[in-house]
Amino acid sequence: xxxxxxxxxxxxxxxxxxxxxxxxxxxxxxxxxxxxxxxxxxxxxxxxxxxxxxxxxxxxxxxxxxxxxxxxxxxxxxxxxxxxxxxxxxxxxxxxxxxxxxxxxxxxxxxxxxxxxxxxxxxxxxxxxxxxxxxxxxxxxxxxxxxxxxxxxxxxxxxxxxxxxxxxxxxxxxxxxxxxxxxxxxxxxxxxxxxxxxxxxxxxxxxxxxxxxxxxxxxxxxxxxxxxxxxxxxxxxxxxxxxxxxxxxxx
Amino acid sequence: xxxxxxxxxxxxxxxxxxxxxxxxxxxxxxxxxxxxxxxxxxxxxxxxxxxxxxxxxxxxxxxxxxxxxxxxxxxxxxxxxxxxxxxxxxxxxxx
Numbered sequence: 001x002x003x004x005x006x007x008x009x010x011x012x013x014x015x016x017x018x019x020x021x022x023x024x025x026x027x028x029x030x031x032x033x034x035x036x037x038x039x040x041x042x043x044x045x046x047x048x049x050x051x052x053x054x055x056x057x058x059x060x061x062x063x064x065x066x067x068x069x070x071x072x073x074x075x076x077x078x079x080x081x082x083x084x085x086x087x088x089x090x091x092x093x094x095x096x097x098x099x100x101x102x103x104x105x106x107x108x109x110x111x112x113x114x115x116x117x118x119x120x121x122x123x124x125x126x127x128x129x130x131x132x133x134x135x136x137x138x139x140x141x142x143x144x145x146x147x148x149x150x151x152x153x154x155x156x157x158x159x160x161x162x163x164x165x166x167x168x169x170x171x172x173x174x175x176x177x178x179x180x181x182x183x184x185x186x187x188x189x190x191x192x193x194x195x196x197x198x199x200x201x202x203x204x205x206x207x208x209x210x211x212x213x214x215x216x217x218x219x220x221x222x223x224x225x226x227x228x229x230x231x232x233x234x235x236x237x238x239x240x241x242x243x244x245x246x247x248x249x250x251x
Numbered sequence: 252x253x254x255x256x257x258x259x260x261x262x263x264x265x266x267x268x269x270x271x272x273x274x275x276x277x278x279x280x281x282x283x284x285x286x287x288x289x290x291x292x293x294x295x296x297x298x299x300x301x302x303x304x305x306x307x308x309x310x311x312x313x314x315x316x317x318x319x320x321x322x323x324x325x326x327x328x329x330x331x332x333x334x335x336x337x338x339x340x341x342x343x344x345x346x
Contacts, residue, residue, distance in 0.1 A: 033257075033279065034278070034279075034293075035278050035279060035280065035289035035292065035293060036289075038289075038292045038293050038296070039288070039289065039292040042292050042296055135291075138288075139288060142284070142285070142288065146281070146285075
């Protein structure tokens with residue numbers, strides 16, 4: 001493939017939205033209240049819409065017969081490049097919100113930079129996505145504050161979720177070879193420069209929510225290289241079931 | 252998460268600029284800010300609106316259906332309150 005770095009770069013971005021979208025979609029019919037159920041599935045649909053834009057572009061770059069669906073549905077676990085954070089399960093609503101919040105703050109800053117990409121398709125996608133993600137970030141931040149600054153029980157659950165998910169945050173700012181190549185060409189975002197502001201923003205909100213900023217300095221990594229936690233395989237088996245069982249099936 | 256104690260909110264949505272807000276339905280939320288966000292997700296996700304009002308249901312004073320007789324029936328036989336007894340000039344359109 002001529003543009004292999006760009007192809008891999010697109011997958012790196014899109015897989016985050018795909019896997020998080022699948023996680024939020026799992027709450028369809030299972031949300032804690034009717035209203036939050038719809039909110040979570042709306043976020044899921046926003047993310048899937050974004051994924052389609054990235055994968056359609058990736059399929060065009062690949063230049064063979066593969067389609068957006070092939071890319072989404074027919075890869076193996078090791079070929080998914082999403083960060084470990086987004087594949088973590090919906091243990092309870094605090095985890096769902098914590099995961100969303102820790103990703104949204106990053107996602108918003110990332111898209112703001114991606115708008116400046118010299119690749120016009122990518123900057124156009126970023127331009128469209130950023131409005132959706134601004135709302136996601138508002139929604140998840142509000143809920144972190146509500147749960148953190150709520151009852152003793154909600155505070156404890158929110159704190160537990162943040163403590164457990166914290167170890168996956170550093171990976172957001174790691175660079176793959178494809179990332180580095182794309183940054184050098186002015187197409188990609190240098191995620192390392194987003195890190196300082198990310199933690200500043202997250203820490204401020206956690207304080208506002210009367211939560212403690214975890215002190216752990218030990219971080220998990222690997223998702224961007226295809227080395228995932230045990231949760232991704234189960235998620236993919238749900239996601240891919242229909243295409244694997246009835247190959248080439250169309251809606 | 253317990254939503255049992257969340258109050259009920261009435262949701263009004265303006266579907267286009269220039270039109271009035273119309274009552275769309277009701278939902279539960281802990282406060283006004285959450286009611287707005289919930290209303291955005293529940294009632295405007297298919298592009299139905301450009302503006303949302305939320306009002307906590309307890310602030311609405313409603314007429315009592317038992318009083319419908321005295322409130323509404325007297326108007327039923329007063330056709331002369333409709334402006335239907337005038338000949339409209341042809342030049343006036345869109346009435």
